Amino acid sequence: MQPFRISDIDDTQAPLLDHLIELRTRLVRAFLAFGLAFGVCFYFSEDIFSFLVRPLTAAFPPGQGTLIYTKLYEAFFVNVKIALFAAFFVSFPVIANQLWLFVAPGLYAKEKKAFLPFLVATPVLFTMGAALAYYVVMPTAFHFFLSFEGTTGGLKLEALPGTGDYLALVMQFILAFGISFLLPVLLMLLNRAGIVTRAQCVAARRYAIVGVFIVAAVATPPDVVSQLLLAIPLLLLFEGTLVVMWFTERRDARERAAEDQAAEEQAIAENAEAAGRAVAE
Helix, strand or coil, rough: CCCCCCCHHHHHHHHHHHHHHHHHHHHHHHHHHHHHHHHHHHHHEEEEEEEEHHHHHCCCCCCCCCCCCCCCHHHHHHHHHHHHHHHHHEEEEEHHHHHHHHHHHHHHHHHHHHHHHHHHHHHHHHHHHHHHHHHHHHHHHHHHEEEEEEEEEEEEECCCCCCHHHHEEEHHHHHHHHHHHCHHHHHHHHHHHHCCHHHHHHHHHHHHHHHHHHHHHHHHCCCHHHHHHHHHHHHHHHHHHHHHHHHHHHHHHHHHHHHHHHHHHCCCHHHHHHHHHHHHC
């Protein structure tokens, strides 16, 4: 048994310190990118908010509609929230790249090849969900909400949305649809990790349908239109993911069969070579 040496502790600490220094470097770069994006987005926060207000403007009759704020500081903090919200999306490629550069050295080449498509698909699917929310769901929902304007009991019933409330509603729509559209990424990751198979997903389809409608009810405002506009695309994405799983599982089965056949042929060749040497001796 070899004696314990103090130097062994230093040898084990060195890799950990290197990883911590690398992590600190990546985090600093990510925060710098986010801070720079926040400064730029705060400068253009009014323009960004004008873009986010367009669905509401289109829902009102031409020349009508008002956004109000009831607290003196509310408009300022709305601009701050807009800048934070937009800065995350602008700086996400840099943040994701820094995380990838930190994780990638610890992965095998095959693992990198398998993981990279998910890294690319995540922002694409999120953007698709956010675009659906902005261009389809929000105008439809706002027209529905404003249809209740009129008179009731002899009094005028008018919508006067606040800036803070409107921004919170827009963020809820965009985040709900963007995050929900990452369902295929989650299912495919679980499938590639061997945790979930296509057969299990097919068997649990009825539960998945119920779960989708529950998510749609929780993630969207309490109106049937918004819930259906989220639930239907999610069901289509779920079915599409099952199709992709079918192709990937068939491809993996062919690759495993080819590897087994190659290993068997190599074993036969090695046995024949060993037999030949034995005869020659």
